[in-house]
Amino acid sequence: xxxxxxxxxxxxxxxxxxxxxxxxxxxxxxxxxxxxxxxxxxxxxxxxxxxxxxxxxxxxxxxxxxxxxxxxxxxxxxxxxxxxxxxxxxxxxxxxxxxxxxxxxxxxxxxxxxxxxxxxxxxxxxxxxxxxxxxxxxxxxxxxxxxxxxxxxxxxxxxxxxxxxxxxxxxxxxxxxxxxxxxxxxxxxxxxxxxxxxxxxxxxxxxxxxxxxxxxxxxxxxxxxxxxxxxxxxxxxxxxxxxxxxxxxxxxxxxxxxxxxxxxxxxxxxxxxxxxxxxxxxxxxxxxxxxxxxxxxxxxxxxxxxxxxxxxxxxxxxxxxxxx
Amino acid sequence: xxxxxxxxxxxxxxxxxxxxxxxxxxxxxxxxxxxxxxxxxxxxxxxxxxxxxxxxxxxxxxxxxxxxxxxxxxxxxxxxxxxxxxxxxxxxxxxxxxxxxxxxxxxxxxxxxxxxxxxxxxxxxxxxxxxxxxxxxxxxxxxxxxxxxxxxxxxxxxxxxxxxxxxxxxxxxxxxxxxxxxxxxxxxxxxxxxxxxxxxxxxx
Numbered sequence: 006x007x008x009x010x011x012x013x014x015x016x017x018x019x020x021x022x023x024x025x026x027x028x029x030x031x032x033x034x035x036x037x038x039x040x041x042x043x044x045x046x047x048x049x050x051x052x053x054x055x056x057x058x059x060x061x062x063x064x065x066x067x068x069x070x071x072x073x074x075x076x077x078x079x080x081x082x083x084x085x086x087x088x089x090x091x092x093x094x095x096x097x098x099x100x101x102x103x104x105x106x107x108x109x110x111x112x113x114x115x116x117x118x119x120x121x122x123x124x125x126x127x128x129x130x131x132x133x134x135x136x137x138x139x140x141x142x143x144x145x146x147x148x149x150x151x152x153x154x155x156x157x158x159x160x161x162x163x164x165x166x167x168x169x170x171x172x173x174x175x176x177x178x179x180x181x182x183x184x185x186x187x188x189x190x191x192x193x194x195x196x197x198x199x200x201x202x203x204x205x206x207x208x209x210x211x212x213x214x215x216x217x218x219x220x221x222x223x224x225x226x227x228x229x230x231x232x233x234x235x236x237x238x239x240x241x242x243x244x245x246x247x248x249x250x251x252x253x254x255x256x257x258x259x260x261x262x263x264x265x266x267x268x269x270x271x272x273x274x275x276x277x278x279x280x281x282x283x284x285x286x287x288x289x290x291x292x293x294x295x296x297x298x299x300x301x302x303x304x305x306x307x308x309x310x311x312x313x314x315x316x317x318x319x320x321x322x323x324x325x326x327x328x329x
Numbered sequence: 330x331x332x333x334x335x336x337x338x339x340x341x342x343x344x345x346x347x348x349x350x351x352x353x354x355x356x357x358x359x360x361x362x363x364x365x366x367x368x369x370x371x372x373x374x375x376x377x378x379x380x381x382x383x384x385x386x387x388x389x390x391x392x393x394x395x396x397x398x399x400x401x402x403x404x405x406x407x408x409x410x411x412x413x414x415x416x417x418x419x420x421x422x423x424x425x426x427x428x429x430x431x432x433x434x435x436x437x438x439x440x441x442x443x444x445x446x447x448x449x450x451x452x453x454x455x456x457x458x459x460x461x462x463x464x465x466x467x468x469x470x471x472x473x474x475x476x477x478x479x480x481x482x483x484x485x486x487x488x489x490x491x492x493x494x495x496x497x498x499x500x501x502x503x504x505x506x507x508x509x510x511x512x513x514x515x516x517x518x519x520x521x522x523x524x525x526x527x528x529x530x531x532x533x
Contacts, residue, residue, distance in 0.1 A: 009433055010433070013433070029373065032373055033373060036369035036372075036373065037366060039365070040366035041362045042362065077436075077463035081393070084374060084377045085377040085378075085380060090384055092391065092433040093384045093391070094388060094432065100433070312359070316363075324370070324373065324377075
C-alpha cells in the first residue's frame, strides 16, 4: 500500500495545504497586528478569525479559479511547493510525508482527548445537572457588589459552596453563578469587577459564532495551528470582557486585584505531572498578561483598524495562492 | 518697534500648528506602519522561497527544471530518456522546457515550441508506469477519434480531437520499458506518428 501517494490526491493536498495556509496566515496576521499596532482585543480577535476560517476555504476556491494550480508547471514556479518537503527521502522508504503523517496523527490524538471528549462530556454533564442557586440576599456581599452594575444583563445566583466559584451561562436565560466562598474571599469592589467581567461574556455572547468557530476547529482536528489560534481567540475574548468590566466599574485596579487573588502563588510544581504543569503554566500566563494590561491601563484601545484587517486578508489571499 | 499679531494671523498659525502636529503625524505614522507591514510580508515571502529551495539543495531528484536532456541523465542517473530523433522543421530544438523528478516517482516532461513563436506545440512526457502523468499544457478536451494499433511491437493508442481553444490536437501513448510515454501536439496525427516512431528504440 503506497501511503505516500495519498498526498497526491485531492484530500491529501487539501489537508497539507490547510495546515500550511493556516501557518502562513497566522504569520501574516501576527505581522499585521504588530505593524499596525492593533491593541484593541476585539479588532485582534477579528483578525485572528482569519487563521481559522480562511484556510478551510482557500484550496477549493483557488482550484475553482485555476484548475491547473496543482500541475507540475505551477509547482515549479510556486513560492512554496509542499511536495518538495513531503517527498524528501529521510530514511529507507520513508519521506517527509511520514513525519507529517505522524504529526497530523499526534495532533488529532491530542485534540480528541484534550478538547473534544472533555467538551462533549462537559456539555452532557451540564445538561443533566441543574444549577441550584438563589438570588443574593439584601445586604449580602454579592448584593452590595451588584450596586452600579446593569441589572438586566443576567440573573445573579449565589450557591452555598466554600470553593471559589464564578461562571456565567449564556443562552435563553443567562445567569452568573457566584459561590459564598468567593463572596467572602474578594472585597466588594473586586467582586463587582469579577461579576462585571462575567456580564461581559453574556453581553458579548457570540454563541452562534463561537459554535461555528468550534465546528470549524473540529473540522481541522489535525491542524495544530488552528488549535493554538483558537486558544488565542479565547484569550482575546477574555480581554474584551475585561474591557467591558472596566467600562462598567471604572476601576481597572479592582479587577486586577481580583485576578491577583485568583492566581495566588504558584503551585508547587514538584507535586504535579508534566501535563498539569503545562496547564498551570498556560493558565497563569494568560492571567498574568491580563493583570499586566490592567496595571498599564490607559483607556480602551481604539477599535476598527480596518486597514490592518484588509491588508492582512489581501496578503493572505495572494501569498497563499502561490503556496501549493 | 513691537509687532502685534492680528487675531486672524494667530488663528491661522494655530490651525497650521494643529495640522502639522496631528494630521501630518497621523499620516507619517500610517506610512511607517505600512512600511513595517510591507517589510514583514517581504520577510514571509523570502522565508517561503528559502524553505522551498532547501529540499532541492539537500537532495537530488525533486521536481525542477533542467537545461538539457544530458543534464537530466547525469543528475538523476536515468539510463534512458525518450527523445525524438525526428521532428518537423518548424519545431525548435532543443526543448524550451525540460522538467524532471525522481521523487516520488520518475517523470520527465519536455515542451517544444515552433520557431519564431512562443506557444507550446509539442509535449512529451515519460512517467513511471502506474503513476499519474504530469498535467500537460496540451490537453485534448474533445476526442473525436481513438485508434489502437501496433507499431514496432508496441501497443499504441492514437487519439485525435481538439484542445480547449478548438485547435486540432492529437495524442499518442504507449508503454516502454517501465514507463508510459505520452506525446501530445497541436497538429495532425501524421507528424505525431512519425515523431513517436523515431522515439522507439531499435530492437536489440
